[in-house]
Amino acid sequence: MEQQLIENRRVSQLFCKSVESCKRIALGHLVYCICKIIIAVVLLTINGIKSCLWEDANTWMIIVIAESILEIVLFSILMKLIKKTPTLLNVGEELHQVIYAENSQIDNYGDISEFLANENDDQTILYPEREFDKKKLLLAQQIMSEILKIHSPLKYSKHFVFLINQGLLIWGFIIGFEVPWDSDDECRNRLLITIYVFLFYTVCQYLDVYLLIIIVGLCLPFFICFLIYLKIKQPKGKKDANQILEDLKKQYLIKYSPNLIEGNPECKICMQTYQLEDEVLKLPCHESHNFHYICISAWFKVNLSCPICRKSYEDEEGNNENIKNANQVEQ
Structure with missing residues (x-):
């Protein structure tokens, strides 16, 4: 064979x-x-x-x-x-x-x-x-x-x-x-x-190894300067999607149960009805703004705002304002 x-x-x-x-x-x-x-x-x-x-x-x-x-x-x-x-x-x-x-x-x-x-x-x-x-x-x-x-x-x-x-x-x-x-x-x-x-x-x-080392050595200072420039140009208080999700997850992630969700018990992104023990994220902008954690994670990769009311979660000030508003609604 x-x-x-x-x-x-x-x-x-x-x-x-x-x-x-x-x-x-x-x-x-x-x-x-x-x-x-x-x-x-x-x-x-x-x-x-x-x-x-x-x-x-x-x-x-x-x-x-x-x-x-x-x-x-x-x-x-x-x-x-x-x-x-x-x-x-x-x-x-x-x-x-x-x-x-x-x-x-x-x-x-x-x-x-x-x-x-x-x-x-x-x-x-x-x-x-x-x-x-x-x-x-x-x-x-x-x-x-x-x-x-x-x-x-x-x-x-x-x-x-x-x-x-x-x-x-x-x-x-x-x-x-x-x-x-x-x-x-x-x-x-x-x-x-x-x-x-x-x-x-x-x-x-x-020679090919030395040329590669020379090119890297010449480009490295410009790359470092570019990273510093991006860091300086990045608006203060901005967070990336993963960090925002982690912060929200600590306070607002729940396992679905009928008595924990206000309004229609379905995800407003995938339009699927919640099942028991599904991971649901309740955004602080409003009690009824809740979504599957997987769905809102994918959404935040594209747009760092609530899919319903469009409240921004991109900066710390916006997040604090959303939480404050949510507390006022609860009261």
């Missing part, structure tokens, strides 16, 4: 191309990490031979090597998962890129390209080339996210690597500023080149 389910599923051309992009992205990360390790090892070796005593910098480079090894392990596992056809079919179904084909047979389960949908069934081939490329890059990121979501240890490992990279980024800036500015010092030049190359590629790697 499971084999038949796999055989009957086909994926769009957009999905296949996006999987290839995922492989290239993962391979690019592996190459980058290997280059980081080689550069750091060479620099540590030269520093040892030349007696460059930058203890903080050497420690920083050792941590860079350890972090790079962790990234190599992470992306190697990710590349293996990207090559697993059943996993990709499940991811494709989550991303709505799977097309079902009846009475189909697959002789080889080795690669996702074997599950490419028929051109007549695949709508993604109709995309213009420019739009196709944009969607391909976006879908590639979604595929990697879905694979990480399925395998939670990889997801947490990626978050851990991200935090380490940010720590190394900050530490690298600090070391770069602390190094004495002596143009004749070869140790300093090699160190700064290594640090700045690492910082450049780290910024490129997490």
Whole structure:
């Protein structure tokens, strides 16, 4: 049954191309990490031979090597998962890129390209080339996210690597500023080149995250000012519907009983007769102005006034006046 389910599923051309992009992205990360390790090892070796005593910098480079090894392990596992056809079919179904084909047979389960949908069934081939490329890059990121979501240890490992990279980024800036500015010092030049190359590629790697942080940081002061403006412009004494209902509920909510309601025993909003133990809210504007609590709650979401006499309950002064009038009527 499971084999038949796999055989009957086909994926769009957009999905296949996006999987290839995922492989290239993962391979690019592996190459980058290997280059980081080689550069750091060479620099540590030269520093040892030349007696460059930058203890903080050497420690920083050792941590860079350890972090790079962790990234190599992470992306190697990710590349293996990207090559697993059943996993990709499940991811494709989550991303709505799977097309079902009846009475189909697959002789080889080795690669996702074997599950490419028929051109007549695949709508993604109709995309213009420019739009196709944009969607391909976006879908590639979604595929990697879905694979990480399925395998939670990889997801947490990626978050851990991200935090380490940010720590190394900050530490690298600090070391770069602390190094004495002596143009004749070869140790300093090699160190700064290594640090700045690492910082450049780290910024490129997490550019979307940094841009989001910058945008949020720039917009946050304006958002705070807008909230302050709304708070200042809000009329004094105004209450929202939930607060008004809570205040009225404490004093005027009753369980229906014939001797507790004056006038016709029906809700003036839904026009339904009250049943025993129904929750009824008697508004203080008049004894006969009573409604199902559910009905008046929905009404107050739209209009903060009595549905019958239109007395406003929007501000504290109006509420006090209504209660005072109700007390006078009772007397």
